[in-house]
Amino acid sequence: MSFLHNYIYYIGAFGLIFIGLFIMAVKRNYIKIVIGLSILEAGVNLFLISVGYIANGTAPIFSRTGLNANNMVDPVPQALVLTAIVIGLAVMGLALSLAIGLYRHYGTLNLHEIKEQRW
Amino acid sequence: MADTTNLNPVLLIAVPLGLAFLIPLLGLISRKSAKWLPVIGFLFNLVLALLILPHSLKQPIIVEIAGFAPPFGINLVAGPVGMLLATLIALTGLLVAIYALRYIKEGAQQKYHILFLLLLTGATGVVLTGDIFNLFVFFEILCISSYTLVAYLGNRAGLESAVKYLIQGSIGSSLLLIGIGLLYGQFGTLNMADLAKQIGDYTEASVFIPMVLMITGLGIEAAIFPLNAWLPDAHSSAPSSISAILSGIAIEVGLYAVIRVLFTIFAVSNFFMFFTVLGVLTILIGEMSAFAQKNIKRMLAYSSIGQIGLIVFAFAISSQLGVAGGLFQIISHTLGKALLFLCAGYMIFRTGSMDISSFEGIGKKMPLTALFFTIGAFSIVGLPPFTGFASKFVIIRAALAKGELLFQILIGIVLIGTIIEGAYFFKLIQTMYFKGVHKADKREESPVTALIPMFVLAGLIIFIGMFPNFIAKILNPAASELLDRAKYIRSVLG
Numbered sequence: 001m002s003f004l005h006n007y008i009y010y011i012g013a014f015g016l017i018f019i020g021l022f023i024m025a026v027k028r029n030y031i032k033i034v035i036g037l038s039i040l041e042a043g044v045n046l047f048l049i050s051v052g053y054i055a056n057g058t059a060p061i062f063s064r065t066g067l068n069a070n071n072m073v074d075p076v077p078q079a080l081v082l083t084a085i086v087i088g089l090a091v092m093g094l095a096l097s098l099a100i101g102l103y104r105h106y107g108t109l110n111l112h113e114i115k116e117q118r119w
Numbered sequence: 120m121a122d123t124t125n126l127n128p129v130l131l132i133a134v135p136l137g138l139a140f141l142i143p144l145l146g147l148i149s150r151k152s153a154k155w156l157p158v159i160g161f162l163f164n165l166v167l168a169l170l171i172l173p174h175s176l177k178q179p180i181i182v183e184i185a186g187f188a189p190p191f192g193i194n195l196v197a198g199p200v201g202m203l204l205a206t207l208i209a210l211t212g213l214l215v216a217i218y219a220l221r222y223i224k225e226g227a228q229q230k231y232h233i234l235f236l237l238l239l240t241g242a243t244g245v246v247l248t249g250d251i252f253n254l255f256v257f258f259e260i261l262c263i264s265s266y267t268l269v270a271y272l273g274n275r276a277g278l279e280s281a282v283k284y285l286i287q288g289s290i291g292s293s294l295l296l297i298g299i300g301l302l303y304g305q306f307g308t309l310n311m312a313d314l315a316k317q318i319g320d321y322t323e324a325s326v327f328i329p330m331v332l333m334i335t336g337l338g339i340e341a342a343i344f345p346l347n348a349w350l351p352d353a354h355s356s357a358p359s360s361i362s363a364i365l366s367g368i369a370i371e372v373g374l375y376a377v378i379r380v381l382f383t384i385f386a387v388s389n390f391f392m393f394f395t396v397l398g399v400l401t402i403l404i405g406e407m408s409a410f411a412q413k414n415i416k417r418m419l420a421y422s423s424i425g426q427i428g429l430i431v432f433a434f435a436i437s438s439q440l441g442v443a444g445g446l447f448q449i450i451s452h453t454l455g456k457a458l459l460f461l462c463a464g465y466m467i468f469r470t471g472s473m474d475i476s477s478f479e480g481i482g483k484k485m486p487l488t489a490l491f492f493t494i495g496a497f498s499i500v501g502l503p504p505f506t507g508f509a510s511k512f513v514i515i516r517a518a519l520a521k522g523e524l525l526f527q528i529l530i531g532i533v534l535i536g537t538i539i540e541g542a543y544f545f546k547l548i549q550t551m552y553f554k555g556v557h558k559a560d561k562r563e564e565s566p567v568t569a570l571i572p573m574f575v576l577a578g579l580i581i582f583i584g585m586f587p588n589f590i591a592k593i594l595n596p597a598a599s600e601l602l603d604r605a606k607y608i609r610s611v612l613g
Contacts, residue, residue, distance in 0.1 A: 017297065024290065030282065037289055044296050051304040077303065080252055084296060087259045091289050094266060098285065101270065101278045114279050 009050035016043030030102060030109040034095045041088040045081045052077035126171050128197040129182055131205055132244050135160045135212075139236035146229050153229045157216035157236050164209035164243070168202060175202040176596050179610045181249070189249070189611050190313045196249035196611060199597040200446070204246040204375060207450060211367050211457050212239045214572035218461055219360045221568040222468075226271055231358075234271075238264040238364060242372045249611055251299055251384070252309045254376060258295070262288045262340065265369055269357045280352035287339055287349045295336030301329040312611035314384050315604055321385040330385050337380065340373030342427050344401035351408070354420035355473075359464025362416060366423045367457035371449050374427065378434050378445075382601045392525075394435035399529050401428025402536040410543045414473045415463050418543060419456065422499065425536060426452045432533060433514045440520060442598040443591070444513035450583070450590065451498060451506035458495035458576040462488050465565040475547055479555030488565045489551050491573040496544040498580045501537055506580050509587040511537065 004011070020040025024033050052074030060072040099109060106114050138160040142153045174180060179198035183189065197205075216235070223231050237260055244257030266288060270281035303309055305325060306317045318326055335346070342350045350370070354362050381387045405424030412418040430452070433445030465488055470477045482489040498505035501512075518530040564570070583590050600607060 017293075020293075021290070024286065033286060037286070040290070040293050044293050044300070047297065048300045051300055074307075076309070077300070080300075080303075083252075083256060087256070087263075087292075090263055091259075091285070091292075094263060095282075095285055095289075098266075098270060098278060098282050101273060102282060105275045105278055111282070114282075116275060116279060 009046065009053065013043050013047035013050060016040070016046060019043070028110050028112045030099055030111055033111070034092070034099065037095065038088075038092060041084070041091075045084055045088075048077045048081045048084065126167065126174070127182065128171055128180055128195050128202075128205075128247055129184070130167055131164050131171075131209070131247065132195075132240055134163055135236045135240040135243070139233050139240065142229055142233050142236075150229070153232045154216075154220050154223070157232055158213065158220070160236060161209050161213035161216055161239070165206065165213050168206040168209045171197060172202045172206055172593070175199055176593065179600070179607075181611055189613075190308055190310050193253050194249045194310070194611065195247045196311075196607075197247055198600045198607070198610070199593060200375070200379075200600050201247045203446065203593050203597050204372070204449075205243050207453055208239055208242050208246070208368055208372075211364065211453055214575055215360050215363055215457065215461070218363075218464075218569050218572045221566045222360050222464060223358065226273065231268070231271060234264040234268050235361075235364070238268065239368065242368050245372050246375055249311050250309050251302070251311055251314065254311075255292070255295055255299060258337075258340070258373075258376065259292055261369060261372065262292060265353075265361075265365055268361045269353045269365075271358055271361065272356075274356075276352075276356040280349070280356040284349040284353040287346075291336040291339030291346075293336070294332045298329040298332035298336065301325075301332070310611070311379070311384055312608045315386065316608050316612065318385060321387055326385070330380070330387075333380050334377055337373055337376045340370065341377050342370050342373070342424055343377070343431060344397055344404055344424075344428065347401070347405075347424055347427075350424060351417050351420040354423065355414060355416035359416070359460050359467065362420070363457040363460035363464075366420065366460060367453040370423065370427055371430075371453060374430060374434075374449070378601060382437075383604055383607055386604055388437065391435045391437050395432055395526075395529060398428045398430075398432030398435055399532050399536075401425070401431060402533055403428075406536045406539040406543075410539050412543075413475055415467070415475055415478070415547070416460075416473055418475070418547070419459055419463060422540065422543075423452070423456055425540060426456070426499065428536070429511070429514065429533065432529070433517065436514075436517050436521060436526070437602070438517055438520065439595070439598050439602060440513065441517035442601050443594040444510060444517050446594050446597050447506075447510035447513055447587075447590065451510040451580070454576050454580050454583075455495045455498040455505075455507060458491060458573060458580065459499065461569065461573055461576070462492035462495065462565075465569050466492070469563050469565075475550060478547070478551050480551075482552035484562060485564055486562070487570060488573065491570075491577045492551070493548055494577045494580060496548060498584065500541045500544050503584075504581060505584040506587075507584070509584055513587075 020036045023036025027033055054073050057071050057073040060075045138156045145152050175197045176199050182195040184193045241257045241261030248254050266281050266285045270277045339346045354365050402425050405421050409418050409421030430445050430448045433441050467473050498507035501507040518526045
């Protein structure tokens with residue numbers, strides 16, 4: 001059980017990443033693929049944040065005396081996740097607006113029916 | 120050093136970024152002014168880059184953002200490679216911005232110019248940054264603007280290609296980010312030089328896995344063989360000015376990131392055989408698919424895949440001459456392919472079709488454009504007075520200098536790829552000049568705003584092709600920067 005206890009965030013993060021990748025690889029509906037992308041991104045963000053996490057840690061601010069730097073969480077991954085969330089938001093907005101255009105032109109969101117561009 | 124302080128490489132990123140956000144504000148006053156801002160921005164960038172380039176050849180310029188010394192803050196490294204590529208980006212950006220003055224007439228023009236500026240800001244950022252997460256951020260700026268610009272025309276083909284590109288590209292970015300996270304978890308740093316200093320042996324699983332994730336993620340944008348399914352659709356469905364940027368800049372920047380990660384961070388030296396074979400496969404697949412195409416833009420897009428294969432092959436030789444040849448090939452591909460796409464843009468516009476057979480007699484109808492197209496095609500194929508010949512020659516010399524039988528066989532396959540390349544380009548040129556000459560109607564040349572960029576690109580192709588030593592002065596320090604990892608670490612960390 002101690003393995004689970006120590007690595008639960010990593011297991012959860014990579015679980016989400018693989019679920020997301022699986023959905024993107026298997027599903028045909030574009031909206032479902034976008035959902036898969038969203039799950040994948042959530043997994044990546046969870047993974048990044050758990051890299052810098054310390055159990056019962058505090059924010060890395062010396063707000064009062066007697067705080068020890070060893071008990072503070074690493075602020076860098078949090079900054080990375082903030083950036084990654086913003087980027088993910090932009091990608092998601094673009095992906096969904098493309099879905100609107102796709103539906104207008106083709107009348108379907110099934111990517112197996114939208115195959116006009118060929119090798 | 121004193122005079123370099125006011126030539127700050129940060130401006131190469133900050134000025135286009137600032138101008139991109141100025142466009143909507145300026146649009147409140149005058150809607151027509153938007154198209155001039157990219158021209159101004161990249162003219163400034165080109166002049167600044169040319170001023171910084173000689174300094175960076177002597178000593179890489181390290182910029183500490185917000186005054187934090189390198190392992191802690193984000194830093195820019197304006198070394199020979201970074202500045203060479205930044206100059207190339209600024210030059211291509213300027214020429215394509217001039218071209219777009221008349222070419223972009225329909226759709227949301229302001230948004231086009233904003234995204235165009237952002238795309239090249241991202242590209243400049245990737246080549247100049249010295250921080251791995253910063254590289255990811257600039258890479259995303261590049262990718263997201265290119266997804267949007269592929270769908271700019273809003274037609275069926277554009278949307279379908281943009282969707283494909285977005286799905287594959289965002290998986291790639293996620294893989295890259297996981298790789299960065301794994302590296303940060305182990306080494307506690309994001310600075311490329313600091314990472315390079317701490318990573319010893321890349322064959323350990325804990326280093327190997329992030330490396331594979333990062334190379335796969337970046338390889339999607341670089342369109343290395345198994346990861347290039349998005350490229351022909353995206354490059355052929357975008358407006359021609361954007362195809363020129365995607366083919367000439369975006370994939371090269373992706374490739375630069377792959378090479379930087381491999382050479383500098385992980386110091387990979389002995390599984391380059393893998394990349395050599397991958398490069399040769401990419402050449403063959405690209406050239407053979409290009410040969411079968413009826414659509415001119417798809418043909419050019421597949422030809423880009425072939426060229427990327429050649430660049431990968433050159434870098435994988437991993438000798439001084441090979442890396443210099445790879446960088447040289449990047450230059451000649453950027454100039455040649457940008458020229459071809461710009462010419463193809465107006466040829467398609469005048470004939471109203473992308474089908475190769477509709478270009479019969481265009482040599483009479485648009486003589487200058489057809490002439491520039493021919494120069495670009497000859498350079499890509501590698502005929503003597505043009506840059507393509509010089510760069511391919513360097514690569515072949517580097518492969519033969521390896522002295523192994525395998526490299527001699529592989530270079531033979533590469534040359535077969537070049538022959539296929541010649542076959543389809545010559546077929547196209549024959550169609551343009553010698554077929555359907557009887558139905559020569561009145562001349563309809565491209566406008567001056569298109570002819571100027573074409574003339575400059577063609578002039579550079581001939582000039583660099585005739586005097587390759589001129590560019591070798593930059594290529595040699597650039598190749599040593601990529602190969603000499605210890606010097607890179609020293610110059611950043613002091």
